Amino acid sequence: MxxxxxxxxxxxxxxxxxxxxxxxxxxxxxxxxxxxxxxxxxxxxxxxxxxxxxxxxxxxxxxxxxxxxxxxxxxxxxxxxxxxxxxxxxxxxxxxxxxxxxxxxxxxxxxxxxxxxxxxxxxxxxxxxxxxxxxxxxxxxxxxxxxxxxxxxxxxxxxxxxxxxxxxxxxxxxxxASAAGQVEQQNDEAQNLVLDLYATLPKRIDDRAYLRYEDGAYVLISGSKINARITESLPSNVRKLREQLIEDGGLIEAGDHMELTKDIPFSKPSPASALVKGRSSTGYQDWLRVTDGVPLGAVLGIAAAIREVV
Structure with a gap:
């Protein structure tokens, strides 16, 4: 071995x-x-x-x-x-x-x-x-x-x-958390996939937030623009996250929008886009690949199809 x-x-x-x-x-x-x-x-x-x-x-x-x-x-x-x-x-x-x-x-x-x-x-x-x-x-x-x-x-x-x-x-x-002395090797293409994604604020296509997908994890990038307004559809725990970020300085006012001051890891893309847009969101549709604007769901679907062929 x-x-x-x-x-x-x-x-x-x-x-x-x-x-x-x-x-x-x-x-x-x-x-x-x-x-x-x-x-x-x-x-x-x-x-x-x-x-x-x-x-x-x-x-x-x-x-x-x-x-x-x-x-x-x-x-x-x-x-x-x-x-x-x-x-x-x-x-x-x-x-x-x-x-x-x-x-x-x-x-x-x-x-x-x-x-x-x-x-x-x-x-x-x-x-x-x-x-x-x-x-x-x-x-x-x-x-x-x-x-x-x-x-x-x-x-x-x-x-x-x-x-x-x-x-x-x-x-x-x-x-x-891996045992001492063990070596992990990532063979799954999904784990090796790296994507830079963006989402726009509602009715403001030039104001963007950025999400990075790497090693199977999502990170909302510091400097991302966040909608200053929220609606009733914003999920309750994302609302609590927003309030916590404002309280500890992780989210600050920046003119007609808010801005993230630190990277935030997420398990799923949808809570991240809900935070950005201030409402309920389908992250697989609302996050777009920076290079060509293809929705995240389509990109991951393509990646899955490639793995099946290989």
Missing amino acids: SFDEQIGRVVKIFITGKDPRSLRTVELDNWTGVAITGQPEFFKKALEAEVLARSCVYLLIKSGAEDDLPEIYVGESDDFSQRYTNGKFPIEFDTFLIFTSKDDNLTRAHVKWLEEKLWAILKGNSGKAVVANANKPTSSNLPRADVATMRTYLGNMIYVLEALGYDLFSVKERTS
Whole structure:
């Protein structure tokens, strides 16, 4: 095997019922951590799992529409089996993910550290999710050796979340989540495709925002022009993102429009174009390739057709 040959990892998913949507236990090779995930109707069943009587860090996720962002609550508990027994949750959700350890080495201090770091990462990726926590979680002061161990644990958490299809992290975070010493090789043409795209403000074709598609990820570029007006059709979580960007200086007034002052990563093109246009948007139609004005959907369709031929 050559050094640059692609190396993979094994993710094991155990489904606890006949229905593939039932409660699932997820494990990763060479990791003592474990995740338990499912839909809300399986939450009480999850509380019966012996491992959840330990310290845990968890996510409650409410999925967004195609042109909106998901909402996520990040929490921790020293005994998750006693958490939410009254059924009162901080947000409505359609998926829960609970991370703990198969041994007793994960402590309350560890999960508080993990909670704060995970919260900070998700807040930094504001174009991929809206974080529902009203306040920043309190971290813990761990010894250096424990910090190193928890960084590895966090990387494995990110790896499992991405493997389950939750595109919540940047390309850098996804790459750093790979096991040490492993070399990743991208053979998929879709991953190697790089596109520079633009969208215009409503009724103002000379005012543009720019989106870059690379490594399977979307980034709304700093300096992009954003519509100063919004309509009722603007998705609720994109509206929250807009308000957050204005509050922290990421979006500023610039005459008769607004302007983005930093790059914003997105999981999908439609929330990005909704932010730009101030209304509901179909990103695959509203984002156009800079070189020829072909819609993103048509470009990706062409790319898919080429892959099938090859």
